[in-house]
Every structure is written in C-alpha cells, then in structure tokens.
Amino acid sequence: MADTLLAVRNLKKSFGGVNATDDVSIEVERGELHAVIGPNGAGKTTLIAQLSGDLAPDSGKVLLDGKDITSVPTHRRSHFGMARSFQITSVFMNMSVIANVSLAVQSHDGTSFRFWQPACTEERLRRPAMDILDKVGLADRAGTIASAMSHGERRQLELAMALATKPRFLLLDEPMAGMGVEESAAMVGILKGLKGDKTILLVEHDMDAVFALADRISVLVYGRVIATGKPAEIRRNKAVRDAYLGED
Numbered sequence: 001m002a003d004t005l006l007a008v009r010n011l012k013k014s015f016g017g018v019n020a021t022d023d024v025s026i027e028v029e030r031g032e033l034h035a036v037i038g039p040n041g042a043g044k045t046t047l048i049a050q051l052s053g054d055l056a057p058d059s060g061k062v063l064l065d066g067k068d069i070t071s072v073p074t075h076r077r078s079h080f081g082m083a084r085s086f087q088i089t090s091v092f093m094n095m096s097v098i099a100n101v102s103l104a105v106q107s108h109d110g111t112s113f114r115f116w117q118p119a120c121t122e123e124r125l126r127r128p129a130m131d132i133l134d135k136v137g138l139a140d141r142a143g144t145i146a147s148a149m150s151h152g153e154r155r156q157l158e159l160a161m162a163l164a165t166k167p168r169f170l171l172l173d174e175p176m177a178g179m180g181v182e183e184s185a186a187m188v189g190i191l192k193g194l195k196g197d198k199t200i201l202l203v204e205h206d207m208d209a210v211f212a213l214a215d216r217i218s219v220l221v222y223g224r225v226i227a228t229g230k231p232a233e234i235r236r237n238k239a240v241r242d243a244y245l246g247e248d
Contacts, residue, residue: 011047028169034202093147097144098130175187195215
C-alpha cells in the first residue's frame with residue numbers, strides 16, 4: 001500500500017460563484033515528487049494557498065501524515081514539517097548567503113536571536129547552513145551578499161532557507177519562474193538531488209522541467225483534477241492534450 005504523506009480530500013473554494021478549486025483530491029506519496037500543472041486560471045494558485053494555510057477552503061480537508069491541518073495557521077504548519085520555498089522568510093538582501101541560511105537554521109532551532117553576534121559566526125549554525133548550501137549548489141557563494149546574486153541564485157537561496165527548517169514536505173510554487181535555460185537546468189539538477197529524501201509538491205509551467213522531475217502529475221483545469229498519472233500516461237491522455245499540453 002502506498003505510504004501517503006499529503007492527502008488533499010475534496011477541497012473546494014469559490015469566489016463570487018466561480019469554483020477556483022472544485023472537489024480537488026490529490027495524494028502525494030512519501031518521497032515522491034508530484035507535479036501539478038494546468039493552464040492559467042486552472043486554480044493552481046488557490047490550491048497552493050489552501051495547502052500552505054494562506055487561504056481557508058470552503059470545504060474539504062488537508063491531511064499531512066494523517067493529521068488534519070486544514071485549520072492550522074500558516075506559521076504553525078512548519079511545526080508539522082511543511083515548508084513553502086518562497087514563504088519561509090524573505091531573503092535579506094544586505095546580508096551574505098551564509099548569514100541568510102544560518103538565520104533560517106537558527107529560527108528552526110528555536111534559540112533566541114543574538115543580534116550582537118551574527119548567526120553565521122556560530123559553528124553549530126554555520127555547519128548545517130554550509131551543508132545545505134552545498135546541496136543547492138551555493139557553497140562557493142557563501143560569502144556573497146544576496147543583492148549581488150542573480151535571480152536564479154536567489155531562488156536557490158530561498159530553497160536553501162526552506163530546507164533549513166528540516167521539512168518533510170516541500171511545497172514549491174514555480175521555482176523556475178523567470179529563469180534562463182542554464183538557471184532552470186541547475187534548479188532541475190538540485191531538485192533531482194532532493195528526490196526521495198524530501199516529499200515535494202511542485203507547481204510549475206516549465207513542462208520540460210516537470211516531465212524531467214515528476215514521479216506523477218496531476219492536471220488541474222477549471223478547478224478540477226482531470227487526470228493523475230505517471231508522466232508517460234499524462235502525455236498520452238487526450239483530455240490533457242486538448243486542455244493544456246497540445247499535440248506537440
């Protein structure tokens with residue numbers, strides 16, 4: 001039997017009579033990278049907001065490892081092992097890469113912030129921060145000020161800060177957005193390295209990245225899941241081609 005970490009049950013959310021999510025049910029297995037795709041207006045943003053706690057559903061449930069977190073506020077979901085890449089904390093643009101990640105480690109650690117002593121100077125914070133930077137390909141940029149980084153590198157830094165909270169489940173909303181070809185390829189490589197170790201729900205418009213990464217894909221159209229399956233099954237699905245992918 002599949003070991004389900006995230007279970008979305010019959011999630012519904014309406015705005016002015018329009019069903020943004022319409023009876024959405026998705027299961028994400030432990031260690032799986034599960035992608036959600038669909039055209040603009042399909043309800044992906046509303047779904048992400050409900051999973052992260054930013055938006056309360058009209059009905060339905062969100063279960064993480066069997067625990068009902070539907071009504072748990074956003075800031076408490078990290079205690080259940082959920083992290084949303086760009087929402088964990090803002091990148092401090094005037095601080096170094098290692099300082100940003102060290103602060104994220106410190107935040108999860110539950111220790112008080114010692115403003116008179118930079119977090120990155122404490123070995124117990126710096127060591128795990130460097131390990132995380134190595135995972136996301138930024139170890140050689142540890143001393144760089146965040147404002148001097150490229151857009152793609154900042155997205156890698158945001159991912160590193162999310163990983164610093166030691167999540168079991170990562171919610172990634174278009175991590176390749178705004179990236180060039182080389183930056184996207186780098187992020188795909190990073191996410192491949194996380195597969196199996198972290199359970200990931202990925203919302204992404206870059207179909208090359210989706211089909212390179214996903215174990216399974218759910219397709220959302222007009223607020224409803226019209227198909228879920230392995231990448232090859234989704235490519236062959238006529239309803240998916242007609243609604244989103246096209247014949248190419």
